[in-house]
Amino acid sequence: MPSDAIRTRGLTKRYGTFLAVDHVDLDVPAGTVFGLLGPNGAGKTTIIKLLTGLSDITKGEATVAGFDIHKDPMHVKQNVGWVAAEVILDDDLSASENLWLQAQLQRLDYWKGRAETLLHYFDLTAYRRQKVGTFSTGMRKKLEIALALLHQPKVIFMDEPTIGLDPATRQMLWELIQGVHREFGITVLLTTHYIEEADALCDNVAIIDRGKIVASGTPDALKESENADVIEIETKQEVNEAQLRAIPGVLAARSQGRSWLLRVSSAEEVLPSLLAVVHDETVRSINVQKPSLETVFLNLTGRRIGGSESEGPVDFRKFYAQMRRARS
Amino acid sequence: MNAEDRSAELFVISAPSSSSTIPQGRQFTGLYYREILKTFRNPLVLAITVAQPFMWLAFFGSSFSTVPLSELDALLHTQIQSYLQFLIPGVLATSMLSIGMFGSMSTIQDKRFGFMKRILITPTSKATVYLAKALGSTTRGMVGIPVMVIAGLAFGVRFSGDALMWAGWAASLVLLGFGFSCMFLAITASSTDWQTPGVISNFITMPLMFASGALFPPANFPGWMQTISSYNPVTYAAEFGRGIILNGQADWTYLGYVGIFAAAMAAIGTLVAARYLRVE
The missing domain is CATH 3.40.50.300 (P-loop containing nucleotide triphosphate hydrolases)
Structure with a gap:
């Protein structure tokens, strides 16, 4: 063999x-x-x-x-x-x-x-x-x-x-x-x-x-090749991409509507600056991930392995509102 | 025994065989036996298989019970002792028309539950799967033969012929059933829909049952139905059995005709299955 x-x-x-x-x-x-x-x-x-x-x-x-x-x-x-x-x-x-x-x-x-x-x-x-x-x-x-x-x-x-x-x-x-x-x-x-x-x-x-x-x-x-943390942040309002990229330690930024995927050198160092740029009250969710096979996939494709095939996250609030309207 | 000892027994990696083809006998035996096990393990299936011939004879066989025998002789163009005597070879021949439905349903079930993948991920060819299903269906259909004869005896029918002729008659029914099973499975080779076998069964059974000499003599048919009847293998299996039962005479060319039909269907069906049998 x-x-x-x-x-x-x-x-x-x-x-x-x-x-x-x-x-x-x-x-x-x-x-x-x-x-x-x-x-x-x-x-x-x-x-x-x-x-x-x-x-x-x-x-x-x-x-x-x-x-x-x-x-x-x-x-x-x-x-x-x-x-x-x-x-x-x-x-x-x-x-x-x-x-x-x-x-x-x-x-x-x-x-x-x-x-x-x-x-x-x-x-x-x-x-x-x-x-x-x-x-x-x-x-x-x-x-x-x-x-x-x-x-x-x-x-x-x-x-x-x-x-x-x-x-x-x-x-x-x-x-x-x-x-x-x-x-x-x-x-x-x-x-x-x-x-x-x-x-x-x-x-x-x-x-x-x-x-x-x-x-x-x-x-x-x-995982080693990844050598970066990933911050996922979802906001209620539009965020200026140039501002995000300008934050020290941000290696790359990818937009999915109001959800952002940031590759950063160290999440701990970047988060304070990030929250200064994206004001606290506009943040809907924030998620930090250390290098893993998931972040490798996320960085390569912009999607999660366990996520849906559709581009970007599903807006459940919008979906629930549509369902309520359909029922009434 | 500890886990390592036990696991050490499980594997002896052997060198691959050098021949390029894999014989199919063992796979065929396994798949055929599986069909038989699944069929005859169900008591309801067995009970209905046994009851059906009695119902045929009781209901259909009584259709002419008040007609005088001389009038029946004229209608059926032959000398009989009872309509049942005329009917039994015909009913057995027509019952072979629809037995392919069982193999077809079992194939579709294997496709839908994924078992076809389990089979075809082993060195088993599609043709082997196909032939095992066809023979499995045929075997299931054969149960009706002794039951029908016993039912006939119970209804007072007298049977002529010797052991050789009876063996020939049984062979003609096996070949007819195998031929139609092959035809049925080839038609439904690419289907995965549960409804298909039932629809195909009606489509095949109805015209071939009536356009044959199985239930009524073709001499009473219009020309176009006589033409179909003269090519219909059901006619030949029915006439072969009828010659034996009524007069103790076997026209062996009829058996040959049914044999050619079975061989042709098996050959065509094997080619169709090898090409079109779907995995899922």
Whole structure:
């Protein structure tokens, strides 16, 4: 197996006129956890579909586990596992039957011992004959990961693995992802829009927005490159941009209506001067952030990872007023 | 056993296989068995599958109960002991028309719940998924055959023919059911709408049921319906079974015709599915 478990060059996917994935180059070293971090709709799931052969590539090249996804999709599929965001199992079948089916689909000869071990590892042995439809969300997630591991894949794709899970299950899953990677050297590619997840789990992160990779590197390197605090300030009245830029320590200012995004050398030093320029009574909200993957994304795109796709913040006051008028 | 010991058992990374294609037998078996498990685990499905042939014979079979046998012979252009005897091969043949609906519905369910992604992320081809669904549907439809024969016996119908002929008759129904399942699944390969299978079923079943020799003899049809009937495989499966049951005579060319129909549908459908079967 080459040193890169996943390698893409110019990976592109177009749906009609919509460019879902735009010339993405990825190099995921074998045995690492790689995170695709970005907001909903950024193209993360589409990249997984392209790399697992579920969707056809419009343009570009991709190699997964040493096989070309264009020329040899079946061997790619033999070497990858998949954990879906929405937990996909056959609810009418038992846990054992789901594992049996997975063994058939992956053409495994000796799998029963490993299936037993996996069930034991995930505390599912006592429930193995129960229909999966009766399982809790956490149990379903565990079984889905057991299915993904059954055939000893070289690469596991995890699409938003902790979405919708309670904090305890999320913690369990984080430990599991780290364990799988540490103990067995399996390469994990996970997508997430949780900053702390990317930060805690990933050796390398690529930040994706609107189908494009906008930054990549280790989480620490990305944060270090940031080297600036971010102040978000929303005002009731217009503020003069030149005045903001003139404040000592302000490196950059970006306007989103009456909301401003300021990159500053040190928030503690800049805030007094800022509040002198923008008078206290006109401030609607103010938010200070130290360098994080969130601020990296914020500075690159002007939006938050957890924010909406629309430009600028939603004016809820205006929205509520419209709703009240519509009701009367 | 501690966590490390347990996890150490889980993985032995093996070298990739060097062949470029992956055989599909195991995947087909798994998917087919899944269809069967899901179908026959539902007691209501089983109960209705068993009850339906009795209802056909009780209601439809009684339609001519007050008509004298000699008049029925003239109407049906054959010598019969009861209308039920004429009807049973026809009803079994027409019941094969709509069995593809089940495979089609199960495919749409897999697409909508994402299970199709789980299948196709493994080394399983779309053609394998398609053929497993078609055979699963066919198997489900086959339950009706012994039940209908038993129902016929319960209603006092006398059956002719030997074991070989009966095996041939059963084969003709399997091939007919498989052919229509293949046709059905190919038509709905790209669909994700729950309503489609029902609509397609009505669209296929109604004309092909009546424009066949299954329920009434084509000799009474207008010319255009006779033409459809003469190409309709339902006619051949019904006539093949009827020859055996009424007279103990099997026209094996009819079985061959139904076999060609099934093979053609499977070949066309496999190509269509490989190209158009949607993942979600």
